[in-house]
Amino acid sequence: MSTQEFSxxxxxxxxxxxxxxxxxxxxLGVGVLVFLLCDVVAALRAARAPVFVGALILAAxxxxxxxxxxxxxxxxxxGTFAADRATALWGLMFVxxxxxxxxxxxGYYRENRPFKPxxxxxxxxxxxxxxxxxGARDLVVFFVGLELLSIPLYALCAFRRMRQESVEAxxxxxxxxxxxxxxxxxxxxxxxxxxxxxxxxxxxxxDLSAPLALAGLALVAASLFFKVAVFPFQLWAPDxxxxxxxxxxxxxxxxxxxxxxxxxxxxLTPILPATGRATVAVLALVTMxxxxxxxxxQTDLKRMLAYSSVAHxxxxxxxxxxxxxxxxxxxxxxxALYYLGGYLFTAMGAFGLLGLLEADGxxxxxxxxxRGLARSRPVVSALLALxxxxxxxxxxxxxxxxxxxxxxxLVDADMTTVAVLAxxxxTIALGYYLRxxxxxxxxxxxxxxxxxxxxxxxxxxxxxxxxxxxxxMGLFPALFLGLLGS
Amino acid sequence: MAETLFxxxxxxxxxxxIGVVRARMPLFSVLNLLGTFFCLAGIYLLAGFPFLAAxxxxxxxxxxxxxxxxxxxxxxxxxxxxxxxxxxxxxxGRRLFVACSxxxxxxxxGLGAAEMSTAFxxxxxxxxxxxxxxxxxxxxxxxxxxxxxxxxxxxxLATMVAVIVLAKRQREQARDTSAxxxxxxxxxxxxxxxx
Numbered sequence: 181m182s183t184q185e186f187s188x189x190x191x192x193x194x195x196x197x198x199x200x201x202x203x204x205x206x207x208l209g210v211g212v213l214v215f216l217l218c219d220v221v222a223a224l225r226a227a228r229a230p231v232f233v234g235a236l237i238l239a240a241x242x243x244x245x246x247x248x249x250x251x252x253x254x255x256x257x258x259g260t261f262a263a264d265r266a267t268a269l270w271g272l273m274f275v276x277x278x279x280x281x282x283x284x285x286x287g288y289y290r291e292n293r294p295f296k297p298x299x300x301x302x303x304x305x306x307x308x309x310x311x312x313x314x315g316a317r318d319l320v321v322f323f324v325g326l327e328l329l330s331i332p333l334y335a336l337c338a339f340r341r342m343r344q345e346s347v348e349a350x351x352x353x354x355x356x357x358x359x360x361x362x363x364x365x366x367x368x369x370x371x372x373x374x375x376x377x378x379x380x381x382x383x384x385x386x387d388l389s390a391p392l393a394l395a396g397l398a399l400v401a402a403s404l405f406f407k408v409a410v411f412p413f414q415l416w417a418p419d420x421x422x423x424x425x426x427x428x429x430x431x432x433x434x435x436x437x438x439x440x441x442x443x444x445x446x447x448l449t450p451i452l453p454a455t456g457r458a459t460v461a462v463l464a465l466v467t468m469x470x471x472x473x474x475x476x477x478q479t480d481l482k483r484m485l486a487y488s489s490v491a492h493x494x495x496x497x498x499x500x501x502x503x504x505x506x507x508x509x510x511x512x513x514x515x516a517l518y519y520l521g522g523y524l525f526t527a528m529g530a531f532g533l534l535g536l537l538e539a540d541g542x543x544x545x546x547x548x549x550x551r552g553l554a555r556s557r558p559v560v561s562a563l564l565a566l567x568x569x570x571x572x573x574x575x576x577x578x579x580x581x582x583x584x585x586x587x588x589x590l591v592d593a594d595m596t597t598v599a600v601l602a603x604x605x606x607t608i609a610l611g612y613y614l615r616x617x618x619x620x621x622x623x624x625x626x627x628x629x630x631x632x633x634x635x636x637x638x639x640x641x642x643x644x645x646x647x648x649x650x651x652x653m654g655l656f657p658a659l660f661l662g663l664l665g666s
Numbered sequence: 667m668a669e670t671l672f673x674x675x676x677x678x679x680x681x682x683x684i685g686v687v688r689a690r691m692p693l694f695s696v697l698n699l700l701g702t703f704f705c706l707a708g709i710y711l712l713a714g715f716p717f718l719a720a721x722x723x724x725x726x727x728x729x730x731x732x733x734x735x736x737x738x739x740x741x742x743x744x745x746x747x748x749x750x751x752x753x754x755x756x757x758x759g760r761r762l763f764v765a766c767s768x769x770x771x772x773x774x775x776g777l778g779a780a781e782m783s784t785a786f787x788x789x790x791x792x793x794x795x796x797x798x799x800x801x802x803x804x805x806x807x808x809x810x811x812x813x814x815x816x817x818x819x820x821x822x823l824a825t826m827v828a829v830i831v832l833a834k835r836q837r838e839q840a841r842d843t844s845a846x847x848x849x850x851x852x853x854x855x856x857x858x859x860x861x
Contacts, residue, residue: 190809202813209820216827258810298831305824312817324814328821335828350832366774373778391777 197253201263201315203242204271208308211235212301219297232300236279239307243271247663259381260318267315269517269663270442274310277435277524278303280646284532285427286638289340299339302332306431310439314446319368319378319400322443326364326407329439330357333432337424349423356416360406367399380447388451397452404448407440408493411467418474421486426538426545429482430531433489434524441496445503445516454505461501461598465605467494472608481534482545484612485527488571491609492523495586498602502593510592514664515585521660522570522578522653529646530567533560536639547616552625560640561620563647570650572613573606578653672712679705687764692738696731703727717800 215231218224246252247268255262282303289296305328312325334357338350372378374393375386388397406413421429452460471491478484496516503512534545537553537560554561570577583606590599653660682705685698703726710719807815 205817212820212823216823257813260810261813295831295834298827301827302824302831305820308817308820312814318811318814320811321814321817324817324821328817328824331821331828332824335831338832341832370774370778391780395774395777 195256198256200242200246200249201253201256201261203245204239204275205308205311207238207242208235208304208311211238212304212308215297215301215304219301228297228300232282232304233279235304236275236307240272240275243268243275247272255317255381259379260321261312261315262317263315266446266513267311270314270438271307271311273438273517273521273524274307274314274435277431277438277528278307280528280532280642281427281431281435283638284430284528284535284642285425287636288425288427288535288538288639295339299336302336303431305332306435310435310442313439314442316443316447317380319371319380322380322447323361323364323368325439327361329436330361330407333428333436336428336431337420339425339428343423345419345423346425347423349420352416353420353424356406360403360413363399363406364403367396367401367403370396370399372396380451384451389453394453397448401444401448401452404440404444405463405497408437408444408496409490410493410497411463411470414467414470414490414493417490418483418486421489422480422483426482426531426535429486430528430535433485433527433531434520437489437493437496438520438524441493441500441516441520444500445513449500449503449512450505450507452500452504457501457504460497460504461595464494464497464501465598465601467491467497468602468605469494469608472605472612475612476608478612479547480545481547481550481616482531484547484616485530485534488609488612489527491606492571495583495602495606496520498590498595498598499586501598502589502595510589511585512589512593515582515589517664518585518653518657518660519582522582522650525646525649525653526567526570526577526579529563529643529650530571532639532642532646533564533567536560536636536643547619548626550616550619551623552620554621555625560643563643565617565620566647566650568613568616570654572610576651576654578650580654581657668712672709675705675708675712679709693735696734696738699734700727700731703731717803 211231211234215228215235218228218231246263247265252264252268253262254264282300285299285303289299309325309327309329309332312328313322316322316325334350334354337353338347340346368378370392371383371388374390374396375383375388377383377386386393388394402413406416409417421433424432468491471487471489471494475484475487475491478487496519499512499516499519502510537550537557538545553564566577570579573579573583587599587603590596590602679702682698682701686695686702689695689698703722707719707722707727710716710722
């Protein structure tokens with residue numbers, strides 16, 4: 181490549197479209213660097229929080245510009261990265277999840293917790309990974325994004341190093357996560373051997389029915405199944421979700437899941453063979469069954485929510501089954517966005533409030549410690565009850581409409597039996613969600629346990645914001661459906 | 667000649683790989699692993715990818731191997747019997763697991779070999795995709811793959827921060843041990859001069 185050719189290539193990379201597509205990533209990346217710098221210079225310490233929030237706001241603004249702009253950048257960087265209205269919507273979701281998780285983490289850790297700034301810097305790195313994953317049109321870009329999301333999360337899971345369960349969560353997530361990364365790489369290598377390209381755009385045009393390509397696709401799908409914790413890769417979820425600090429759990433349950441499902445649905449589903457539909461549908465139903473049955477017997481609320489998140493992953497996997505082998509014709513993408521958006525606010529709110537109740541050291545996440553909480557903390561209890569109803573899919577909440585759209589997609593894709601089975605399975609879930617409400621409202625407060633007195637504006641704000649969004653998405657869906665319009 | 671060399675290296679590679687899992691001392695496992703890496707590098711060289719071979723030696727046989735050795739020395743895993751105590755599965759359970767995963771891997775490799783005729787031929791790749799030339803590789807990194815290349819630097823930064831968070835002695839411990847003897851020292855640490 182001559183100098184001239186090289187400068188031509190470089191110019192193409194810095195074209196206005198590429199700059200526009202890169203803007204959200206750049207805002208966050210520069211934000212991380214400035215944040216770390218502020219931590220080193222004593223005079224700039226006070227600027228840390230504004231830098232954190234500012235980077236997220238700039239990233240959100242850049243995504244909104246792509247969303248509302250007349251011409252989305254489309255494929256940039258020689259077709260390895262894409263930015264359009266859909267990725268902008270996902271990107272906004274990632275920014276929202278990070279901001280809410282960060283708010284929930286303020287004051288969650290003990291005063292003067294060492295490495296709190298590093299905690300925040302790592303948290304700010306994760307949405308970059310998620311955006312790379314969702315915009316990736318090349319398996320290399322996706323893999324770097326996946327690692328950029330996963331590696332900070334491994335450390336964040338083990339952030340409370342003095343707590344054994346936190347370290348265990350980190351180690352478990354790290355070991356199994358590296359294993360799934362290896363699966364992905366092997367799958368990508370097989371795909372390259374079979375098709376001679378790593379570009380997802382080109383892969384979609386190739387015939388991938390050769391056994392070698394199928395094995396590659398299966399390995400890549402398996403590594404993503406691990407990230408979203410669906411059967412048979414769901415075993416790590418309860419331990420990791422329970423052991424990690426609650427704000428980190430919230431970020432994992434919402435952000436990681438959204439990013440992995442985003443890639444799975446946008447990129448991978450169309451190139452998966454339609455013959456595998458039944459297998460994926462069965463996997464999804466088994467995941468729902470295991471998640472719901474597991475959640476029924478839990479006495480720890482965080483663990484219960486972990487199993488519930490497994491069940492929700494199963495529901496989303498049904499959308500993958502419905503869309504396999506064809507470009508999105510049943511509206512599976514829109515349904516997934518609505519479902520994940522609703523789940524983001526619901527789970528984030530529930531975990532945020534749990535974090536609020538959880539004084540450092542004491543464990544207020546057990547069901548029995550929540551007995552009669554409605555008398556001492558009426559607002560917190562009401563919001564928790566709202567989130568439980570939304571998770572269970574009760575009408576007038578975001579969860580109901582999300583489920584409704586998923587089942588509509590299934591019926592549209594001639595999978596009525598699956599839809600009926602899934603609906604039956606989700607009624608099991610009501611059993612444990614309603615139990616939380618019973619405990620909150622209909623049982624006497626325990627005498628020996630002091631009700632938690634923690635009161636933090638940030639976590640309360642998370643709860644209130646999420647509550648408002650859950651209700652708004654349930655009552656005025658038109659507001660949000662307009663965004664999904666195209 | 668090249669073909670004979672390939673089979674020799676391949677056979678050696680397999681022998682070393684078996685040695686990795688058969689060795690009773692972790693240190694011998696690591697040495698066997700080193701042998702596997704060298705044989706692999708030789709195979710890359712034979713296939714006409716000198717840069718890949720050099721990277722394999724530098725990164726795997728060099729850097730990663732040293733890490734392995736460090737961990738093994740630090741953990742003091744001299745005795746297999748000591749390891750046995752920490753094993754979660756019984757011996758037969760582990761054997762079954764290893765047999766199953768090896769069979770699955772072998773199946774995949776066999777599939778790859780059987781499909782070679784239908785798979786694409788690396789030699790027919792357009793020149794700008796070829797990896798045998800450093801210039802092309804560099805051009806790819808700075809044009810098509812610039813985004814992941816730059817993102818990887820951020821990834822390295824995040825990894826460093828993560829490692830510091832996980833591995834550095836935390837300040838509260840430092841305070842506990844040094845507060846009695848040197849309060850000024852701990853005060854200085856608290857003000858964050860050391861970070």
